Amino acid sequence: MTTDAILETNELHKHFGSIHAVDGLNLSVGCGEIYGLIGPNGSGKTTLIRLLIGLLRPTSGSIRLLGEVVPNKAILAQVGYMTQASALYEDLTVCENIAFFAEMCGKHDRAWIDEVIELVDLQDRSRSLVRALSGGLRQRTSLACALAHRPRLLLLDEPTVGVDPQLRATFWSYFRRLAETGVTLIVSSHVMDEAERCDRLGFMRQGKLLAEGSAAKLRSQTGTSTLEEAFLHFAAGSVKGDLR
Amino acid sequence: MSSRRVLTLARRVMRQVLRDRRTAALLVFGPMLILTLGAILFRSKPAAIPLGVVNEDQGLTSPVMGAVVLGQRITDELAASDAFAVVALSRHEVDDRLRDGTVQGVIVFSEDFTAHFLENRQAVLDLRLEGSNPARSMAITARVTEAAMRTLASLAGTGFGVPGAPQVREGEAALPVSVQATYLFGGEEFDTIDFVAPVYIALLAMFFVFLLACVAFLRERSQGTMERLAATPATRVEIVLGYMLGLGLFALIQVAVILFFTVWVLEIHYLGSLGLLFLVIALLAVVGVNLGILASAFARNEFQVLQFLPLVIFPQILLGGTFWAVSDLPGYLQPFAYLMPLYYANRALRDVMLKGWGLVEIWPNLAILIGIAGVLIVMSALMMRREVA
Numbered sequence: 001m002t003t004d005a006i007l008e009t010n011e012l013h014k015h016f017g018s019i020h021a022v023d024g025l026n027l028s029v030g031c032g033e034i035y036g037l038i039g040p041n042g043s044g045k046t047t048l049i050r051l052l053i054g055l056l057r058p059t060s061g062s063i064r065l066l067g068e069v070v071p072n073k074a075i076l077a078q079v080g081y082m083t084q085a086s087a088l089y090e091d092l093t094v095c096e097n098i099a100f101f102a103e104m105c106g107k108h109d110r111a112w113i114d115e116v117i118e119l120v121d122l123q124d125r126s127r128s129l130v131r132a133l134s135g136g137l138r139q140r141t142s143l144a145c146a147l148a149h150r151p152r153l154l155l156l157d158e159p160t161v162g163v164d165p166q167l168r169a170t171f172w173s174y175f176r177r178l179a180e181t182g183v184t185l186i187v188s189s190h191v192m193d194e195a196e197r198c199d200r201l202g203f204m205r206q207g208k209l210l211a212e213g214s215a216a217k218l219r220s221q222t223g224t225s226t227l228e229e230a231f232l233h234f235a236a237g238s239v240k241g242d243l244r
Numbered sequence: 245m246s247s248r249r250v251l252t253l254a255r256r257v258m259r260q261v262l263r264d265r266r267t268a269a270l271l272v273f274g275p276m277l278i279l280t281l282g283a284i285l286f287r288s289k290p291a292a293i294p295l296g297v298v299n300e301d302q303g304l305t306s307p308v309m310g311a312v313v314l315g316q317r318i319t320d321e322l323a324a325s326d327a328f329a330v331v332a333l334s335r336h337e338v339d340d341r342l343r344d345g346t347v348q349g350v351i352v353f354s355e356d357f358t359a360h361f362l363e364n365r366q367a368v369l370d371l372r373l374e375g376s377n378p379a380r381s382m383a384i385t386a387r388v389t390e391a392a393m394r395t396l397a398s399l400a401g402t403g404f405g406v407p408g409a410p411q412v413r414e415g416e417a418a419l420p421v422s423v424q425a426t427y428l429f430g431g432e433e434f435d436t437i438d439f440v441a442p443v444y445i446a447l448l449a450m451f452f453v454f455l456l457a458c459v460a461f462l463r464e465r466s467q468g469t470m471e472r473l474a475a476t477p478a479t480r481v482e483i484v485l486g487y488m489l490g491l492g493l494f495a496l497i498q499v500a501v502i503l504f505f506t507v508w509v510l511e512i513h514y515l516g517s518l519g520l521l522f523l524v525i526a527l528l529a530v531v532g533v534n535l536g537i538l539a540s541a542f543a544r545n546e547f548q549v550l551q552f553l554p555l556v557i558f559p560q561i562l563l564g565g566t567f568w569a570v571s572d573l574p575g576y577l578q579p580f581a582y583l584m585p586l587y588y589a590n591r592a593l594r595d596v597m598l599k600g601w602g603l604v605e606i607w608p609n610l611a612i613l614i615g616i617a618g619v620l621i622v623m624s625a626l627m628m629r630r631e632v633a
Binding site: 053054055073074076077079081083085086087088089090101104105106145 | 463468469472473475477478479631
């Protein structure tokens with residue numbers, strides 16, 4: 001385990017009653033990496049992200065984010081978070097939403113906010129009320145809110161849901177650019193073609209990490225030609241394992 | 245037109261209402277609670293009004309009846325009625341006792357009261373009233389006049405007092421009793437709206453921010469922004485304070501407009517300091533915001549917010565001393581009144597607006613309001629523990 005890891009979890013467990021949403025995870029993500037959390041609905045991706053940010057308390061295990069033990073309010077100023085469903089103030093404009101979240105994190109850089117708005121291609125709608133926006137536009141606004149305070153670490157929970165293929169490509173090229181500037185990204189998804197674009201993947205199922213590694217490595221390991229097949233291979237293995 | 249579709253739709257609507265059990269229950273029990281409170285209040289007999297009597301009357305000796313002290317007889321008559329709890333006072337205590345509210349009126353019988361009556365055939369009652377509650381003042385005046393009339397009537401035919409009809413001079417009232425009332429606060433020109441207006445202003449301010457805070461917090465949860473807020477460095481206390489400041493400002497603007505309207509357009513009497521008035525309202529707004537945040541935890545939608553009206557707002561109106569004095573409430577309801585923030589605001593505002601009192605006099609009520617606000621801030625911050633670390 002590297003000492004300069006941006007994010008580290010150690011035997012992380014989260015139980016909701018008898019459901020083990022996160023079941024003994026050991027993750028380590030380095031600086032500037034795009035780490036994909038890939039798994040079906042209900043595999044524990046959202047719970048994991050909420051644990052990482054300190055919104056949930058682990059049942060057991062520990063988390064370190066940017067070198068600090070979670071929960072830690074202060075480090076949240078350097079963390080960007082995008083929820084699965086867009087979480088925006090409906091009666092504020094796009095621009096007002098973005099500026100609000102930037103200021104709550106202690107940053108207010110007008111030029112940067114303009115840049116972020118341009119990035120998600122919302123220049124024409126920046127004065128529109130969120131109420132009037134379609135799902136895709138809201139998703140873009142949400143991303144802009146997560147970026148508005150120049151975070152060092154981005155936790156994106158299914159950021160491309162409801163985004164058209166063209167914009168999805170734009171999102172991903174932007175994620176790559178951010179990573180190149182040293183921002184670390186954790187992106188959850190259940191879409192396999194997105195998984196291809198990550199530096200490293202973690203296949204999640206029933207709160208456990210089935211396998212971890214680059215897309216190429218996971219494919220060659222299983223002798224499959226697509227990630228989808230690779231995932232199914234690991235999933236089948238884990239089922240066998242369960243039965244044994 | 246298909247009756248089947250109509251029935252299907254009706255069934256779905258009913259199913260939804262029944263699924264929201266609390267709404268269904270409150271639709272039935274909420275009105276019952278309010279009506280019960282109302283019935284208790286309307287039927288409750290007002291408590292005996294504490295009435296001071298300064299009796300310096302020397303009386304006179306009549307050949308038939310011996311010594312007669314008219315002041316004493318009226319005092320006895322007053323003491324015998326349920327309406328008053330009579331307290332004997334000396335002249336120098338009068339203003340202090342009226343001021344601190346331990347008596348609400350004082351009758352002063354001067355030493356020549358009986359003599360004066362015999363001479364003029366007219367009893368002139370010197371009544372000193374606290375005066376801030378006009379309805380109360382009128383009740384005291386009427387009851388005291390009645391008691392004096394009964395006393396004089398009981399003396400009729402005894403050779404003392406009124407042998408026949410009282411001498412009626414041109415242009416003078418036929419009644420043998422007249423009341424000369426003086427007021428410590430307010431005066432005859434004060435009416436019920438003067439008494440109710442301060443409370444009405446307080447109530448509006450609190451009610452307004454309560455609803456705003458409750459709905460705003462509810463939205464914060466339902467649209468997911470509370471989760472986003474929790475993922476920023478913002479602490480619970482910062483969030484509560486932000487809401488208080490933001491909404492409290494609107495409450496003050498609202499009050500400023502209402503106050504302007506009531507004082508200059510409706511010509512409500514207004515004596516005290518404007519700054520103090522706004523301080524009380526600001527405290528009440530803080531209370532309202534935090535009550536709203538607390539209540540929002542128990543509501544799933546805006547409709548359910550309305551359900552808090554019978555539980556949070558109406559009891560405050562009914563029990564907080566708005567229309568019924570707390571001392572008139574049945575004993576088992578009085579402790580509830582002391583739990584109502586509105587009760588303390590009512591007292592402070594009336595003291596400021598009707599009596600022109602300052603910080604020195606109203607600070608106990610302010611201190612309690614500050615205490616309640618503090619407790620509520622802590623409670624609403626704790627309530628958010630679930631979502632904001």
